[in-house]
Amino acid sequence: xxxxxxxxxxxxxxxxxxxxxxxxxxxxxxxxxxxxxxxxxxxxxxxxxxxxxxxxxxxxxxxxxxxxxxxxxxxxxxxxxxxxxxxxxxxxxxxxxxxxxxxxxxxxxxxxxxxxxxxxxxxxxxxxxxxxxxxxxxxxxxxxxxxxxxxxxxxxxxxxxxxxxxxxxxxxxxxxxxxxxxxxxxxxxxxxxxxxxxxxxxxxxxxxxxxxxxxxxxxxxxxxxxxxxxxxxxxxxxxxxxxxxxxxxxxxxxxxxxxxxxxxxxxxxxxxxxxxxxxxxxxxxxxxxxxxxxxxxxxxxxxxxxxxxxxxxxxxxxxxxxxxxxxxxxxxxxxxxxxxxxxxxxxxxxxxxxxxxxxxxxxxxxxxxxxxxxxxxxxxxxxxxxxxxxxxxxxxxxxxxxxxxxxxxxxxxxxxxxxxxxxxxxxxxxxxxxxxx
Amino acid sequence: xxxxxxxxxxxxxxxxxxxxxxxxxxxxxxxxxxxxxxxxxxxxxxxxxxxxxxxxxx
Numbered sequence: 001x002x003x004x005x006x007x008x009x010x011x012x013x014x015x016x017x018x019x020x021x022x023x024x025x026x027x028x029x030x031x032x033x034x035x036x037x038x039x040x041x042x043x044x045x046x047x048x049x050x051x052x053x054x055x056x057x058x059x060x061x062x063x064x065x066x067x068x069x070x071x072x073x074x075x076x077x078x079x080x081x082x083x084x085x086x087x088x089x090x091x092x093x094x095x096x097x098x099x100x101x102x103x104x105x106x107x108x109x110x111x112x113x114x115x116x117x118x119x120x121x122x123x124x125x126x127x128x129x130x131x132x133x134x135x136x137x138x139x140x141x142x143x144x145x146x147x148x149x150x151x152x153x154x155x156x157x158x159x160x161x162x163x164x165x166x167x168x169x170x171x172x173x174x175x176x177x178x179x180x181x182x183x184x185x186x187x188x189x190x191x192x193x194x195x196x197x198x199x200x201x202x203x204x205x206x207x208x209x210x211x212x213x214x215x216x217x218x219x220x221x222x223x224x225x226x227x228x229x230x231x232x233x234x235x236x237x238x239x240x241x242x243x244x245x246x247x248x249x250x251x252x253x254x255x256x257x258x259x260x261x262x263x264x265x266x267x268x269x270x271x272x273x274x275x276x277x278x279x280x281x282x283x284x285x286x287x288x289x290x291x292x293x294x295x296x297x298x299x300x301x302x303x304x305x306x307x308x309x310x311x312x313x314x315x316x317x318x319x320x321x322x323x324x325x326x327x328x329x330x331x332x333x334x335x336x337x338x339x340x341x342x343x344x345x346x347x348x349x350x351x352x353x354x355x356x357x358x359x360x361x362x363x364x365x366x367x368x369x370x371x372x373x374x375x376x377x378x379x380x381x382x383x384x385x386x387x388x389x390x391x392x393x394x395x396x397x398x399x400x401x402x403x404x405x406x407x408x409x410x411x412x413x414x415x416x417x418x419x420x421x422x423x424x425x426x427x428x429x430x431x432x433x434x435x436x437x
Numbered sequence: 438x439x440x441x442x443x444x445x446x447x448x449x450x451x452x453x454x455x456x457x458x459x460x461x462x463x464x465x466x467x468x469x470x471x472x473x474x475x476x477x478x479x480x481x482x483x484x485x486x487x488x489x490x491x492x493x494x495x
Contacts, residue, residue, distance in 0.1 A: 067473055071466070096462040101453035104446075138481035400481055407491045415491045416484065 016243020017107045023241050024111035030233025031118035035062050037226030038125040043421075044219030045335050046132050047212065049411025051421040054132045061124040061144040069117045071095050073149035077116065077156055081163040115237040116153070119181060122234065124148035126185035127388075129335035131192060133199050133212075133412065134403050139395045146391050147188045147384075155184050155383040159376055160250050166379060167251055168365050170372035173356070175249045176238055176260075176297030178348030179377055184384035186342020189333065190326075191388025195396045198332030200408040209327055212334075217283060224286035228268060231293060235260050235300065252362040255301040263308040267296035270312025278317045287336055288316030291344035298373075299352040302359060311351055315344045342384075349377040 039058050046054040065073075072095070079090020092099050092109075099109040124144035131140065159166040159180050166172035174180055203209055214220050239257060240248045249255045271292015275284045292312030296303060303311070322339030333339070353373030360367050395401040407415050442457035443449050455461035 064473065064477075067469060071470055071473075095466050096459060098451040098456065101451060101456065103451040103453070105450040136481070136484050138477050138484060141477050141480065403484075404488055404491075407488045410491050415487050 012244070019243055020241050021107045021111050024115050024237060027233045027237035028111065028114045028118050031115070031122070031230050031237065033226050034118070034122050034230030034234060035125060037223045037228075037230055038122075038128065039223065040219050040226060041223030041335070042129050042132055044216040044221075044223055045129065045214040047411075048215040048422065048425075049413055050133045051215065051413060052417040052419060053137070053412035056417065057132070057135070057137055057140050058125060058128050060137065060141055061128050061148070062121045064141050064145055065121040065124050065148040066117055068145045068149040069120050069153070070100070070113075071149075073120055073153045074100070074113050074116065076150065076153045077161065080154055080157040081161040082165055083158070087163075116156075119156075119177070119234070119237070120148035120152060123152040123181050123185045126182065126337055126341050127189045127192070130189040130333045130337040131196055132334045134408055135192075135196055136400055136403055137416070139392075139401045142395065143188075143192060143388070143391060146387055147185065151188060151383050151387045152181060152184050155380055156180050158379065158383075162250075162252060162362075166372075166376050167361065168363075170375050171361050171366035171368050172372050172376040173251065173352050173359065173361075173368045174298040174349060174376065175251070175255075176235055176293075176300045176348075178294050178297035178345045179380035182294045182297070182341040182345030183349065183377060183380040186338045186340075186345055187381045187384035188388035189384075190331070190338045190342060191385045191390075192392040193331050193333055193338070194389060195392040196402055198330070199334065200405045202332045203330065214283070221282055221286050224290065228289055228293075231290075232264070235264060235297075249301050251365075253301070253359070259301050259303075262305040263296055263300045263303045264293060266305040266309040267292040267300075267303075267312030267315070270309040270314075271295070271316035274313035274316025275319065276316075277313075279320045281320075284320050284336075285316075287319055287340050291315035291319045291340045294341060294344040295348045295351060297345075298348045299356045302356050307355060311348075315347060318347070319344060342381075346377055346381070349373050349380065 035058075039055060042054045042058050043051045075090055075093035075095070078093040079086035081087065091097060094100070099106050100113075103109070124147055127144065127147055128140070158164045159172050159174055160177075161167070164172075199212060201210055202212055236257070238250060239255065239260065240250060240252075242248060246254045247256055268289050269292070271288040271290065272285050274292065275281075275288025279285070292315045295311045295315030296308040300308070319336060319339045322343040323333060323336040326333055326338055331338070350370075350373055352368060353370035357369050358367050366372065392401055403412060413421060440454040440461075441452075442455070443452050455465065
């Protein structure tokens with residue numbers, strides 16, 4: 001009898017372990033839809049002469065984030081919860097550690113690492129859209145790695161890790177990464193855009209602007225909807241499955257996936273409606289859906305759903321004015337990423353401080369608070385803006401950041417890509433050059 | 438090349454290729470890092486050459 005109980009207990013524990021593995025495996029798979037979406041979105045948002053160059057850039061962001069996150073990204077997450085001094089526990093994330101590969105005694109590290117890789121690649125893709133049509137691919141890859149496998153994951157170590165100082169000292173609460181991913185990526189993009197400059201033809205000498213329209217709005221809309229689908233995998237990956245016990249959020253507070261279901265759908269809808277009210281433009285409506293999710297993301301586990309809806313409406317409503325403000329400042333953000341991710345993310349982090357203060361944290365960590373969220377959002381802005389600005393300034397100073405203006409006029413595809421996006425389209429301007437090889 | 442760190446499946450932990458040979462892991466890792474770095478350098482050179490073709494054609 002005792003032996004049977006022991007065997008059943010062992011079998012139950014293994015079942016729980018495999019359940020955990022399967023859950024994060026499929027979260028990761030669904031998250032890849034985010035990248036399918038960003039790919040369609042960025043290509044659609046480009047003009048016809050730059051479609052494939054934008055696609056190549058986006059694909060390479062994903063491709064380079066995966067190995068670099070293996071080389072050092074996961075180690076950064078585990079090693080720096082206290083600030084800039086690495087802790088010994090980080091050694092488990094070193095690329096030669098026994099956990100960093102097939103291991104029959106560790107079912108968890110691989111699937112957690114994979115989920116974090118997709119978070120990292122999402123971060124890089126957010127930045128990617130802002131800089132299309134004039135950034136050099138090599139510079140972009142360097143910046144994407146710096147963001148996805150560096151800046152973002154350092155912020156995550158501070159504000160998401162159970163020992164992260166933003167949690168243990170300030171009670172920072174950001175379960176869906178409003179600050180950790182969207183603020184960091186949005187302000188990283190802003191730092192780069194300042195040095196990169198606008199697309200040729202965006203601004204006139206008299207200070208007026210030209211509307212460089214996407215060449216394929218339907219592709220943009222489908223891409224944005226794919227991103228929304230992928231975010232369900234993303235948000236699932238932000239929850240901790242505890243076999244045999246209640247879900248917890250990344251901070252160890254109890255939660256349910258039902259909470260995410262209520263609030264994600266409500267803020268998604270609010271975002272669309274908010275953007276529709278202020279713009280009537282489908283491009284901004286679907287961007288509003290994203291912004292709606294980001295404004296509610298930090299507290300997705302705790303919102304009363306109609307509050308999430310209202311937060312989403314605010315997010316959707318502010319993104320176009322936010323982008324218009326940037327244009328007035330001379331910033332050409334090709335897809336509005338700074339506003340959609342950066343500005344909406346700031347509101348999202350602060351929404352927890354305003355509407356959700358006082359929730360208890362595990363251990364000695366302070367309760368959620370306005371001050372804790374304010375400190376957190378300032379840290380996130382700096383984590384994004386400083387590396388984005390400094391690294392792009394360095395690349396600019398050695399002349400490898402921006403595509404020359406005359407190449408921009410001809411089109412990046414004809415200059416760089418040995419293929420054509422629409423070879424049979426009537427009126428397709430192929431230029432006098434043969435495609436690059 | 439015998440890269441297996443295990444001789445049976447009893448009580449096995451890490452079983453990836455060369456798991457018990459740190460020197461080999463460091464070497465393969467260094468090659469992988471180098472491959473990424475060189476690819477980026479080559480991409481930068483390719484871009485410069487490709488852009489020159491456009492500039493010369495004007």
